[in-house]
Amino acid sequence: GIQVEQSPPDLILQEGANSTLRCNFSDSVNNLQWFHQNPWGQLINLFYIPSGTKQNGRLSATTVATERYSLLYISSSQTTDSGVYFCAVGFGTASKLTFGTGTRLQVTL
């Protein structure tokens, strides 16, 4: 099956810093989503981005499908950005998602 690797696995930032999270996948996809999982386990849907670039406030994402990677940018990080960030990819009509390994982000004061 498709492999999804995220980097870095862990990241500690000071409040206000910027960061880039990466998601590499091993095969063609037609569905890619980024999520933030908060400390209570809730998955917050950040972006649906099988290709191209999108921005939402301090967050933006870019997927280069032909090169099989996606990037999530977090600018001016806040302590509320702490948690685990997952990318998940899918292909075909079944569209089941394979989740990446996750990036655990801690933003400190």
Next chain:
Amino acid sequence: GAVVSQHPSWVICKSGTSVKIECRSLDFQATTMFWYRQFPKQSLMLMATSNEGSKATYEQGVEKDKFLINHASLTLSTLTVTSAHPEDSSFYICSARVRADNQPQHFGDGTRLSIL
């Protein structure tokens, strides 16, 4: 829009009990729902794909007799963990897709299951 409600959010029960978890799409119809499991500090793993009006498709290694899935309507799928044991303790989360191509999955808030 596209809200998925999952209930209950937290269950503690004795070993040998069967536990039912509900997943509802509140404002859209979902022909397909998905069930995932997440162990502490790990990623989410797909357990099964639930199709309205037909049998669920289970991923390799998931016991279909242990994890019973019913998708009786376009807005409701249920997962029943039968004769649960401590090793079944985990975080279970469902998702649903709207009835169209190239649409994202929307996730419930998850159910934390603890078997004593």
